[in-house]
Amino acid sequence: MADDPIAIFDAWLADAGRSEPNDPNAMALATVDADGQPSVRMVLLKGHDDRGFVFYTNRESRKAGELAANRHAALLFHWKSLRRQVRIEGPVTRVTDAESDAYFATRSRASQVGAWASDQSRPLDDRATFEARYTEVEARFPGDVPRPPHWGGYRVAPSAIELWEDRPGRLHHRRLFTRTDGGWDEGLLYP
Known part of the structure; x- marks a missing residue:
């Protein structure tokens, strides 16, 4: 078998971009x-290549604390419209500071200001507190908003990738790719 699972993922993500109503990533x-x-939550894929799959977050958030405690994670993409x-x-x-800076610069101003104003995952007494902090940060940075030092990206380097396709009668097609020194080994899994 020995296909490239990253190339298959690229094709599937492109298909999802044409069929999913919101956030195919x-x-x-x-x-x-x-x-x-x-713990599990939804995040957005912001880049991927042979090195891995990248997302960005507040590095003082719950997820960042969990990643500091255990440097392994799992990702799941589910494209219902494509089954x-x-x-x-x-x-x-x-990811490097340079990568984080480059991505941060592409975010909307509101998202940039929000990255400074939010103590992500920590208790909030009421919404007005957050909105006041947002207004303060917006005034502090009238021009370009720099990336906060506590905000950046993470890369999940795939050691295993499973590609799942729905089939009638729940006889799904499951391909498991496991990374080796020379590339990928491929096998099938029972549905």
Whole structure:
């Protein structure tokens, strides 16, 4: 078999871009804290290549704390309209400051200001507190908004990629790719 799972993912993501009504790049990110408690949430894929799959977040958030405690994660893309999903597992590293700066510069001003104003994942007494902080940050940066030092990207380097396609009678087609030194080994899984 030995196809390239990244090339297949590229084609599937392009298909999803044409068929999914919102955020074809949305993926579930599963992490585990220091006590082994799992946690999952939706994030957006902001880049990928042979090195891995990249997302950005507040590095003081719950997910960042969990990634600091356990440097492994799982991703799941589910494109219901295409009846496909992709599971990815692997170790996680931070992207470089240069990569984080470059991506941050492409975000909308509101998202940039929000990255400074939000204490992501921490308790908030009421919405007015956040909105006041947002207004303060907006006034502090009347021009370009620099990337906050506590905000940046993470890359999940795939050690395994499963490509799942729905089939009638729940006889799904599942291909599992496992990274090797020379590329990828491919096998099938029972549905």
